[in-house]
Amino acid sequence: MLWFLRGLRRGIVTTRYPDAIDDWTSTLPSAPAFRSAVLTDLLAARLQAACPTGALRHDAGVLVVDLGSCTGCGRCIAAGGGVVESSGEFLLSARRRDDLIKRIPINATAAEPFGGGH
Amino acid sequence: MTVAITALCVAAAGAWLLAAAVAAIGAHLRAGLIVACAASCAGGGCALTAGVLLALHGHSAQVQLGSNLVGGASFHPTPLAAAFIALLGLVAVAIGLYAPRYHHPGIGTSAYLLVYNLGLLASIALLCASNVVTFLVAWESMALLCYLLILRHQDRPEVPQGAFLFLALGETGFVLIIAAFVILATHTGTLDLSQIAHRVHDVPAGWRTAAFLLALTGFGFKAGMVPLHIWLPAAHPVAPADGSGFLSGVIVKLGIYGIALFGFELLHGGPGWWGLVVIILGATSALLGILYALMERELKRFLAFSTIENIGVILVALGGALTFTAYGQKAIGSLLLITALYMVVNHGTYKTLLFLETGVIEHATGTRDMDKLGGLVRTLPRTAVIFLIGVFGIAALPPLNGFVSEWLLFQGLFQGFRIPSHVVGILIIVAGAAIALTAGLALNAFVRAFGIPFLGMPRTEPAAKADERGMPITGPGLLAASCVFLGIGAPLVLLTLQRVSHSITGVNIRAVLLTSKLTVLPAHADFSSLSPTYLAAFMLAMLLVPIVIYRVARPRARSRSTPVWDGGILAFKPRMQYTATTFANPVRVVFEALYQPHVDLQRASDDPAGRSGPVHYRFTVTPIFERYLYQPVVGLVKRLAGLARPLQSGDVNLYLLYVFVAVIVAYAIYAT
Amino acid sequence: MIGEQQLDVTAAELRERALSLFGRSLHIRTVDTGSCAVCESEIRLLQAPHYDLHRLGFFFTPAPRHADLLLITGPCVRAFDNALFEVVNATPDPKAVIAVGACALGGIYPEDEFVHGALDRVVGVDVYIPGCPPSPLALLQGLLVAVGRLEERVSELSLDLDRGGP
Numbered sequence: 014m015l016w017f018l019r020g021l022r023r024g025i026v027t028t029r030y031p032d033a034i035d036d037w038t039s040t041l042p043s044a045p046a047f048r049s050a051v052l053t054d055l056l057a058a059r060l061q062a063a064c065p066t067g068a069l070r071h072d073a074g075v076l077v078v079d080l081g082s083c084t085g086c087g088r089c090i091a092a093g094g095g096v097v098e099s100s101g102e103f104l105l106s107a108r109r110r111d112d113l114i115k116r117i118p119i120n121a122t123a124a125e126p127f128g129g130g131h
Numbered sequence: 132m133t134v135a136i137t138a139l140c141v142a143a144a145g146a147w148l149l150a151a152a153v154a155a156i157g158a159h160l161r162a163g164l165i166v167a168c169a170a171s172c173a174g175g176g177c178a179l180t181a182g183v184l185l186a187l188h189g190h191s192a193q194v195q196l197g198s199n200l201v202g203g204a205s206f207h208p209t210p211l212a213a214a215f216i217a218l219l220g221l222v223a224v225a226i227g228l229y230a231p232r233y234h235h236p237g238i239g240t241s242a243y244l245l246v247y248n249l250g251l252l253a254s255i256a257l258l259c260a261s262n263v264v265t266f267l268v269a270w271e272s273m274a275l276l277c278y279l280l281i282l283r284h285q286d287r288p289e290v291p292q293g294a295f296l297f298l299a300l301g302e303t304g305f306v307l308i309i310a311a312f313v314i315l316a317t318h319t320g321t322l323d324l325s326q327i328a329h330r331v332h333d334v335p336a337g338w339r340t341a342a343f344l345l346a347l348t349g350f351g352f353k354a355g356m357v358p359l360h361i362w363l364p365a366a367h368p369v370a371p372a373d374g375s376g377f378l379s380g381v382i383v384k385l386g387i388y389g390i391a392l393f394g395f396e397l398l399h400g401g402p403g404w405w406g407l408v409v410i411i412l413g414a415t416s417a418l419l420g421i422l423y424a425l426m427e428r429e430l431k432r433f434l435a436f437s438t439i440e441n442i443g444v445i446l447v448a449l450g451g452a453l454t455f456t457a458y459g460q461k462a463i464g465s466l467l468l469i470t471a472l473y474m475v476v477n478h479g480t481y482k483t484l485l486f487l488e489t490g491v492i493e494h495a496t497g498t499r500d501m502d503k504l505g506g507l508v509r510t511l512p513r514t515a516v517i518f519l520i521g522v523f524g525i526a527a528l529p530p531l532n533g534f535v536s537e538w539l540l541f542q543g544l545f546q547g548f549r550i551p552s553h554v555v556g557i558l559i560i561v562a563g564a565a566i567a568l569t570a571g572l573a574l575n576a577f578v579r580a581f582g583i584p585f586l587g588m589p590r591t592e593p594a595a596k597a598d599e600r601g602m603p604i605t606g607p608g609l610l611a612a613s614c615v616f617l618g619i620g621a622p623l624v625l626l627t628l629q630r631v632s633h634s635i636t637g638v639n640i641r642a643v644l645l646t647s648k649l650t651v652l653p654a655h656a657d658f659s660s661l662s663p664t665y666l667a668a669f670m671l672a673m674l675l676v677p678i679v680i681y682r683v684a685r686p687r688a689r690s691r692s693t694p695v696w697d698g699g700i701l702a703f704k705p706r707m708q709y710t711a712t713t714f715a716n717p718v719r720v721v722f723e724a725l726y727q728p729h730v731d732l733q734r735a736s737d738d739p740a741g742r743s744g745p746v747h748y749r750f751t752v753t754p755i756f757e758r759y760l761y762q763p764v765v766g767l768v769k770r771l772a773g774l775a776r777p778l779q780s781g782d783v784n785l786y787l788l789y790v791f792v793a794v795i796v797a798y799a800i801y802a803t
Numbered sequence: 804m805i806g807e808q809q810l811d812v813t814a815a816e817l818r819e820r821a822l823s824l825f826g827r828s829l830h831i832r833t834v835d836t837g838s839c840a841v842c843e844s845e846i847r848l849l850q851a852p853h854y855d856l857h858r859l860g861f862f863f864t865p866a867p868r869h870a871d872l873l874l875i876t877g878p879c880v881r882a883f884d885n886a887l888f889e890v891v892n893a894t895p896d897p898k899a900v901i902a903v904g905a906c907a908l909g910g911i912y913p914e915d916e917f918v919h920g921a922l923d924r925v926v927g928v929d930v931y932i933p934g935c936p937p938s939p940l941a942l943l944q945g946l947l948v949a950v951g952r953l954e955e956r957v958s959e960l961s962l963d964l965d966r967g968g969p
Contacts, residue, residue, distance in 0.1 A: 026852060026853055027852055027853060027854070027855045027858070028853060028854055028855075028940070030854075030940055030943055030944075031943070031944070031947060031952075031953055034940070038938070038940060041938050044962060045962065046962045046963070046964050047962060047963060047964060048963075048964050048965055049963045049964070049965050049966060050965045066905065066910055066911055067910075068910065078962055079910060080933045080957070081905060081908035081909060081910040081931065081933045082905055082908070082909075082910025082911065082933075083905070083910070083933065083935075084905055084934075084935035085934070085935065098964065100962060102960060102962075103934065103937075103938055103940070103941050104940065104941055104944040104956065104957075105932070105933050105934070105937075105941065105957045105960075106930055106931065106932050106933075106941065106944050106945035106948045106955050106957065107930070107931045107933075107955055107957045107958065108817070108929065108930055108931075108948070108955055108958075109931075109958070110908070110909075110923060110928075110931055112955070112957050112958040113908070113931060113933055113957060115960075115961070115962045115963075117962060117963050118963075
């Protein structure tokens with residue numbers, strides 16, 4: 014009875030998904046998004062080293078992002094120095110496994126964000 | 132026909148006497164064993180025919196041997212005994228077919244079969260007796276012969292104790308039976324049973340009540356009525372399987388016969404409260420019997436408690452018959468008497484069947500403990516089928532005989548509202564509720580009794596290696612066929628029993644018992660109805676119709692068949708299964724106040740998970756009746772005997788003094 | 804299951820077929836092939852009033868025989884092979900198989916002598932739901948995609964902020 018009255022006072026708390034997405038979902042862990050314009054090879058190598066599950070792989074001229082491996086831990090965002098942001102995308106279901114593999118082109122002519130190599 | 136019936140009874144007795152003689156002389160040889168059992172079968176066949184004909188015809192001739200008082204015997208089978216004689220015959224045939232493969236030829240077997248056949252002889256003498264002395268002599272012979280029967284394996288550990296309990300309680304009952312007969316005989320001035328029945332109204336009402344209560348208690352000892360039942364679980368496990376079958380199938384029914392004899396034939400019913408006492412005792416027996424049965428792991432002890440339960444149900448039917456007749460509802464009273472007789476025959480059939488099959492299991496696997504068996508439906512398939520038919524009968528599952536008899540009992544009890552007294556009506560309904568609870572628990576108990584030993588995986592090596600070759604099959608098979616016939620052919624059986632009850636109570640309820648369409652009515656045309664025959668046909672159709680529909684109209688789409696989903700377990704181990712104890716655990720928890728269980732738990736160390744050694748768990752049910760009823764009585768008797776011991780000092784001089792004093796006293800009395 | 808042999812069928816046709824088979828209501832059987840059970844917690848949360856699976860017509864069932872959809876988590880530990888095979892076999896066709904979580908997608912454990920590593924090395928998969936763990940809303944999206952009531956978006960998604968990213 015108390016549960017019922019409490020519910021009446023608070024109103025309907027069920028989410029309206031799929032008709033609408035609630036606001037608080039912006040705080041959920043989500044896949045990273047990259048600024049390809051300032052993405053360099055060095056940074057890509059650094060990001061690959063930072064990712065604990067191997068979701069980020071530095072191939073020739075491209076950063077391969079495997080969303081299937083991403084846990085949303087945020088280490089790439091911390092190591093990226095502004096190049097990597099949280100995308101806010103967490104509804105990532107796919108019919109094909111390949112759809113979860115994204116390729117971010119590396120800008121070979123971009124300047125290193127942290128200055129010269131070290 | 133009259134003479135033929137008596138002639139058949141005499142022939143049965145003669146055949147059993149012959150069987151006893153052949154057994155005594157020749158049963159240490161295989162041929163002698165077979166001949167003795169064949170003679171036993173022949174006697175059984177005669178008895179069965181005699182019983183059925185007596186039930187149909189109603190009259191038989193009298194046989195008088197010698198004079199009545201000194202060394203003579205007088206026999207005149209009555210219709211009431213007809214059902215019991217038929218049952219005796221059927222059980223004798225079944226055991227006669229079973230015994231050659233169960234017993235090994237030898238001296239022990241020869242003694243056993245001698246005693247057994249003489250026991251059959253004593254039983255039929257008892258059932259045909261028409262004189263008090265004949266009855267008592269036959270009763271005592273039967274009791275002593277059964278005592279010797281139980282002692283077959285007397286050097287095994289618990290046998291003497293079980294046999295002694297049987298004898299002790301039987302003799303206590305015998306004293307009370309003698310007292311009951313003596314009361315009636317002295318007040319009516321005759322020893323002939325039919326004469327007593329005619330003159331019973333000369334007996335004052337108080338003495339009649341005393342006679343009935345003494346008879347109820349005395350015969351109740353033999354029947355296994357609670358609290359007089361403790362010999363049953365002690366004696367049944369230790370007797371050989373066919374001996375246990377004979378005990379449960381026939382001997383306890385003789386107790387019922389005695390109660391019915393006093394209640395209906397000799398005393399012609401009585402005040403309503405007689406029936407109520409019987410109903411209350413019956414309902415208590417039924418409930419306690421099945422509750423204790425659920426705690427038993429050993430098959431024969433379990434079946435013994437189940438017998439107590441069934442006897443309770445039969446007593447409720449008998450008590451109901453007495454009550455309803457006393458309150459003027461003679462039709463329902465007759466119906467319940469018919470139900471009681473029907474249940475007697477039914478119980479004899481399926482209980483004997485179950486005991487015989489337990490014997491087969493014991494010979495095939497070496498154990499009767501349910502927790503050591505398992506998977507016997509694969510290793511002993513025919514035994515399993517026959518056992519299952521027995522289980523269907525005893526658990527009152529349609530369409531077999533147990534179901535029809537329970538239905539009749541309930542329909543009779545539910546008509547308690549026709550009795551003018553409200554209190555009695557309520558008591559009858561409460562008894563009906565108790566029997567309903569019993570029926571549910573009995574179903575639980577027998578699912579357990581069939582499921583744990585027969586289904587699943589074998590729990591031990593002997594169970595896995597059980598072999599059915601050479602095991603007796605015809606005897607139990609005959610009983611299974613009888614169960615099916617008694618159920619599906621219930622209209623025929625009930626018609627026959629109706630004639631019996633007509634002879635006893637004088638009320639003809641044929642019109643309100645059976646319609647022309649094979650439908651059974653409970654003594655009132657518009658209360659309810661049941662057709663066992665059509666029910667059986669319907670059930671068969673219910674099984675076949677879906678199969679036919681599936682074959683004809685099955686969807687033609689591609690189908691894939693895979694094994695049954697079993698939880699993805701890689702390999703089942705026998706220890707993963709339910710045991711008999713755990714299956715009955717819910718009942719144990721609910722009725723804990725009754726069982727007062729004593730739990731003994733020992734661990735090898737203090738580790739609660741038991742990782743450092745075995746954990747021993749022992750669970751015992753408190754034997755309430757032994758502890759709180761029998762031991763105090765035995766203690767009292769011992770104390771009284773101790774008080775009297777100084778009189779028997781063993782001193783010859785004291786005994787001479789007694790003789791001298793007795794002479795003086797006798798002289799003084801004679802002189803005055 | 805529905806997607807295995809139809810790689811060149813268009814997404815629209817696949818969606819139509821799924822809707823016709825499963826559109827009304829769906830019974831789900833969850834299988835844990837060795838996960839850390841956090842994905843199971845998120846799945847269990849679907850029954851709570853906030854997400855309320857039942858309003859969408861989805862129900863959980865323990866019996867594979869009654870299931871239309873298998874929700875499989877965990878990296879397919881080899882010790883579980885027999886049970887997984889039996890569950891998938893026992894579920895009648897047509898069924899859908901969903902791989903839930905990074906473990907099942909092959910993202911965490913490599914294939915070695917103890918684990919298969921990814922579910923699609925063992926069973927054909929219809930829908931992949933990434934996340935560690937996927938939020939209940941992501942699970943709902945995956946379920947609705949599997950039954951054809953929603954269209955998946957990740958194939959069109961770009962993570963490049965400078966080229967059409969979010």
